[in-house]
Amino acid sequence: MSSPADIDLDALPVDVRMLIESERAARAELEQQVATLGRHNERLAHLVQEFRKALYGKRSEKLSADERQLAFEDLETALATAETAKEAADATTPAAGHDARAPVRRNLGRLPKELPRIEQVLEPASGCCPCGGEMTRIGEERTERLDIVPAQFRVIATVRPKYACRVCSGAVVQAPAPAHLIEGALPTEGLIAHVLVAKYADHLPLYRQAQIYRRTGIDLHRSTLADWVGKAAFHLAPVVDRLAWHMKGSTRLFMDETTAPVLDPGRGRTRTGYLWALARDDRRWGGSDPPGVVYIYAPGRGAVHAEAMLQGFTGILQVDGYSAYKTLAGKARPEGPFTLAHCWAHGRRQLREVFERDGSPMAEEGLRRIAELYRIEAELKGRSSEERRAARQVRSRPIVEAFRTWLDAQRARVSPKSRIGEKLGYFANHWAGLCVFLGDGRVEIDSNAVENTIRPLALGRKNALFAGHDEGARSWAHIASLIETAKMNDLDPFAYLKATLEALAKGHPNQRIDELLPWAFNQTSS
Known part of the structure; x- marks a missing residue:
């Protein structure tokens, strides 16, 4: 008996041929989705193994309390990023007969009654029933999320009244619930932005932020904050990728690298990774391209890492005397050579x-x-x-x-x-x-412009000691790229990240991702 792949489609009726082709296409799509989910599961399994190693490894007793906190912080951030990626993939392949929405993960934290509350009442677009009768309010749904104004916590209470018709009994209307970056969780996008800025601009590790919040009566565990950071890093990744694309499309760039100690939990000590910086700054001669920097984490300092980061770039690269750049400049590249300008x-x-x-x-x-x-x-x-x-x-x-x-x-x-x-x-x-x-x-x-962008990373390294995991170092690089680029464009990083996260929560289209880059942000209208 011949297999479906051996069937001569041309010999079949048109309707049968179309059905078989449709089934083949559907099968290929399902196989691709299964492969994607398999990769997500492998990554999650790897991170869980790393987490267990940090917790139960033979030498984990050599880690101080602060070191363990940092290890768990970045591992939990990495887990949250991986889980969000898996949930995003799952959402595109709902099982037959099941609700396509991902299950809501609710934070069990307490919102103190004494916190000020700001009510946002969302009324339906129309108060008239399709039958012509006037709608009557019959109830409401109320959700509360934790928000922050720097140095002041507050609760945003969203009220959505329900209206029913006095004439007929079948119509009930209510405004749709607003979109949130993290559905079903406590934080507003403003609070998430505040946590990101505190960690990556003000160099406050999450466990120290948790201690600060606790003094104000807000009990937020480090793992909860790490979950927020991981999800934010996932949603912000396309913006950072687009920023890197713009950087490599420049005719001239600065490049430098600095050490990023990364905890190796199984050995009870750190190993050396590197944060590489690609920067553009034409302000000294009035260039039209806005300044920016993108950081990329790599586990080493070899020329192979610089080669991967510079893929697609041709032009003038301003660097120090590190030999890897000279090696790379002398290699044949598909996109063509680049010129080195030394410092x-x-x-x-x-x-x-x-x-x-x-x-x-x-x-x-x-x-x-x-x-x-x-x-x-x-x-x-x-x-x-x-x-x-x-x-x-x-x-x-x-x-x-x-x-x-x-x-x-x-x-x-x-x-x-x-x-x-x-x-x-x-x-x-x-x-x-x-x-x-x-x-x-x-x-x-000289290349002082890029060295200036490296200094905030060095300060973060000094305060946090090291990154808790490779994945944490990558999140550090991504979010620091947006924060430092915002600062280079004279923007408030908090205002920029808050507006960007809010736009992403509302489903900002990928084809308009350039509108979310720091230099496109209009701070006066935020």
Whole structure:
């Protein structure tokens, strides 16, 4: 007996052929959905295993109370993100005869009666019955969610009156319930935004936020806050992906990386991951592209990670002297090569180290020459790119050429393995990249712009010690990208995230995702 795949469709009647093709398409779609759910289940199983390792691992007793709190915080955030992704996939494949809506997960927290309450009464669009009679209010449904105005908790009570007709008995109308980012849970989108800003901008781990809330009479466990953060990270991910797409579409970018210690629960200590930053900042020469930064977490610092992050980018990449960038710039890429512009400030700092330690006259002379370049750059701040290029050709190029002559003479006098020889070697090894700024007014003399975007991450690392898990570090990178980009565009991160989460809760369409990017946010109308 032949299988359905062996049937000659052309020999069948049209209606039978269409039925078979429809069933094949439906089967292929179901197989794809099963595969997707399988991947979600595998990820959840992996996270549960990591959670058990953190809790019951042989060396978990070596973790301090704070370290355990951070481990659980990021694992629970990762679980919430994975579960939300699975629920989103489940919602597209409801079982036959079952309600397509995901089960409501209610928070069992208590909303104190003494908190102020603001009622939002949602009336139906019309108070008239289709039969022509006047509708009468017969009851209402009331839901309460916990909201926050910075430094003040309050309860938003949503009242939806029900109306029935006095003439006939069949019509009852009520305004539809408003959409929430986390259905059935306590927080408003404003409260979720507040938690995100406190964690990723103000560097307050969730367990410390829980302690602060408890002092105001609000008992919110760290795991509850982690659940909110994880769900928010899932919903914000498309906005961050779009931000990264815009960054890589630029003609010039800054790139840098910093360590991100990540807890390894089974070993009772941290291992080193990295947060990479791709930044754009054309404000010094009045460029039209808005400033922004996207952070990407990777478990290592190798060129393979930078290669994946820069996929699709061509243009000028401003970096420090890390060799991975040079390796990557020399490789053949499908999208074409990019040009490296190296950082004069990086070399200047190395010379300053030698001068402050040894009082080297050679280092002092190098610093004096570089200072002349920086005096010119200070005068060119705010000029157009063409004005900067022209001025650099006339004023800066002779200084750079004289520096190269001086550099070659000094390197011939000292051992390349000496301290000063190693520092001078930076300039010689990256000379082509150090000269790029002379011929392009859009290029900065250094990569300080991206280093400024790295500092908030370093502060967060100092306060939180480390990320509790790789997934937590990825959430950190995503949410910090939106917060720091908002700050670069002179926005209040809380107002931006609140408005963005509210838009996502209302089902903002994916094809208009650009409207949710920080530089598109109108703070005056929020």
